[in-house]
Amino acid sequence: MTKLAVFDCDGTLVDGQADVLFAMNHAFELARLPLPDAAQVRRLVGLSLPVAIRELAPEAEQLQQQALTENYKTAFRTRREEGLLHEPLYDGIAELLHNLHANGWSLAVATGKSDRGLSACLASHGLTELFVSLQTADRHPSKPHPAMLEAALFEAGAQPAQAVMIGDTSFDMQMATAAHVRAVGVSWGYHAPEELHATGADYVADSMAELRAELGRFA
Missing domain, CATH: 1.10.150 (DNA polymerase; domain 1)
Incomplete structure (x- = not known):
């Protein structure tokens, strides 16, 4: 599966x-x-x-x-x-992505970034090859419209019940709900955990260990 x-x-x-x-x-x-x-x-x-x-x-x-x-x-x-851009990975993200990929997960991104911005960001961290689908604001309506998530499902050959959306904002949670995909929030981003729960989060992780454990329960 x-x-x-x-x-x-x-x-x-x-x-x-x-x-x-x-x-x-x-x-x-x-x-x-x-x-x-x-x-x-x-x-x-x-x-x-x-x-x-x-x-x-x-x-x-x-x-x-x-x-x-x-x-x-x-x-x-x-x-x-000019080499001044600073977009550091959150601690533990690279390890999480590599572990998911090694354990058979398909990975995708759905972001408000442009194609150019996302490509440059992932390339700077050596992560590009881990992803089977990259969906950006250049080709879709803005979140919380589910178009980006629906395109990722199609490109990965996955059904909504087989997918999980991980994000830090209410826009991500609403998008997941609209696409009938499990919504998992993270508390280290830009919206508060209570907002994530209120807009459809099934779970909110407060640490990378919690996120890893939650995804480990996904079947």
């Missing part, structure tokens, strides 16, 4: 909040708009970028929101090209 573990990226696999905040502040500075609240920016990590921008600048005109989106992308890309 195929077992599929689908991971969110930011806040679940890696902690990239410093770069997200830098790029968002840069975009708003260029637009001569007040800088967004850092806590609100972190809460929106996981949504597709245009959706997050609309949440952060709801009174801006559409063209200005589009400019904010493009300036964010440019700032993030420039930071990567």
Whole structure:
């Protein structure tokens, strides 16, 4: 039986909040708009970028929101090209992924990142070859729409009952619920455990050991 573990990226696999905040502040500075609240920016990590921008600048005109989106992308890309991007893996994630892969799991990612951003992130940590499916905001509606998760199921040849979605936000839990996939939250990301439970989490892991144990019970 195929077992599929689908991971969110930011806040679940890696902690990239410093770069997200830098790029968002840069975009708003260029637009001569007040800088967004850092806590609100972190809460929106996981949504597709245009959706997050609309949440952060709801009174801006559409063209200005589009400019904010493009300036964010440019700032993030420039930071990567200059070698300043810092997206560290959470402790124990690499070992967990390798162990799951060695034990016959299929692995996938469903993220609000772009194709380019996800590819660069995974490649920088030597993890690309572990995944059978990479789903990003470039080709799907924003979370919590289930399209990314449904595509991962299709590419992995798995049924919803054979899959688990692991993420740190309510968007991930709602997406899993919409796709009829088991939802497992992690507490080290950007949304509080009580929010994850309230939006459909079947379980919330407080440590990598707890996550490993929970996935070990999955059948």
